[in-house]
């Protein structure tokens with residue numbers, strides 16, 4: 001697949017946006033290096049910047065920088081006296097690739113000490129910001145995370161209780177937010193009332209924590225406990241956690257895209273293991289869209305689990321016919337289309353001896369713009385493939401995402417206003433088929449009304465201006 005994930009920050013002139021990964025830890029041992037390790041575990045959620053905020057005797061100390069967690073923290077001497085803190089990794093789109101936008105964001109205002117890491121996107125951030133500016137509040141960045149931080153700070157200036165400050169703030173927000181926060185030395189994790197982006201809590205071996213993906217807990221020597229509930233505020237302590245609620249939880253609307261593409265396959269989100277969901281997708285895809293072929297080939301790495309399922313169900317042998325250069329970053333981190341195309345030239349290469357003369361089923365998780373898929377189909381033909389039948393493990397993406405994935409304009413989607421035959425012709429495939437919407441829901445195994453399917457249906461779980469609202 002070939003989409004960028006949005007980031008936050010000083011995106012002057014562009015939409016306010018977020019995505020990424022968050023971590024919060026409270027332990028009996030210093031957490032600085034363990035926060036960095038955690039960020040490395042969820043590095044796939046964003047590669048543009050990484051940061052940690054440590055809460056200790058000296059107050060909050062923030063260390064952040066551009067690049068992968070390895071690059072940002074390698075060789076850096078970190079504070080080893082802080083026993084709690086939060087971490088964030090970020091992806092952003094063009095123009096906002098600057099250190100100012102790296103998170104956690106931090107503010108010290110009188111007796112308020114606050115740091116915030118955010119995964120998601122606040123759909124009404126511009127309106128709130130304008131309202132606050134009209135009241136005389138100023139902003140340093142153009143980030144929706146700063147809007148959250150400002151609202152909490154305003155509440156705290158009236159009432160020092162952080163739970164009430166957060167409850168009052170979150171009632172004003174529309175959108176997706178999984179947050180890690182430090183407020184006056186206390187550590188919190190928050191999930192929006194629709195639980196759109198993932199967030200789980202767990203034991204870490206030396207205490208407790210929250211993470212965008214639950215695999216972190218195993219790798220820190222502990223285990224996951226559960227997902228953070230819709231609309232839940234969790235205070236994380238070294239000895240356990242306390243739970244509060246923003247308001248009556250609404251119906252969950254977990255992003256289907258986390259299952260299809262974004263999350264790690266070894267993660268379990270809201271009770272469903274991502275690898276198994278993807279394999280189910282492949283199986284259903286094979287049942288819905290069979291084709292006579294010699295080999296099933298995945299687009300690595302995103303289409304691998306889907307392709308395994310397709311091969312198992314169809315009985316067609318699975319072969320790694322495309323080899324990925326592991327030292328080239330995921331294409332979606334390139335901020336410009338030109339960069340993405342150049343990256344692909346060195347990122348994937350077919351094995352001529354495998355594909356030559358063969359009828360191939362090429363399986364990927366999704367198609368957004370279609371440029372990447374077209375290039376791959378061409379590459380396979382150049383190496384002698386006889387037929388290339390493309391099978392996609394999600395329904396066509398036809399509508400924008402306002403909740404954290406960078407798909408903003410309908411015109412960017414290859415499926416927008418085109419027939420299947422036209423798309424197939426565009427990507428130069430012998431045939432093309434997508435998973436059905438029902439097939440996707442069946443594969444995830446959660447009720448349809450517990451999922452966000454906005455970019456597939458144009459109907460959203462939260463009220464978005466000029467878009468259809470699903471109304472429950």
Ligand code: SF4
Nearest residue numbers: 255256401452454455
């Ligand atoms: S619109 Fe699509 S990508 Fe965005 S949150 Fe909903 S399902 Fe996920």
